[in-house]
Amino acid sequence: MGRATWPSTQARSTEKTIKVIKMAQHGGKRAGAGRKPGSVSKAKKDLADMAKGHAETALKTLVQIAEKGDSEAARVSAANAILDRAYGRPFQATVTATVEQAPEAFDGWSIGRLQPDTD
Structure with a gap:
């Protein structure tokens, strides 16, 4: 009976490299x-359908809590x-301002416009 021998370290390293390269050819972002985007999963649809069955009870409970x-x-x-x-949630506006339009800052002693760090 012969003794089993392991491949050399270099051969094993080469085999692993080849395997990694082959794996890199699969997966990742593919078109389509x-x-x-925007589609809803089946689980989320099912949960929403179940919740709609309890909407009237939930609303009555909210009214009862709001009143008493x-x-x-x-x-x-x-x-x-x-x-x-x-009526839906209120709209929340966002404002984009330049440095010149920035509000004045109060540091406790003087008031001046905020300036970006130059560092």
């Missing part, structure tokens, strides 16, 4: 692959949730 909740925070939160569902 994956779910399209134990704390003011709970009543305000429930009222906001009802308004969000009825």
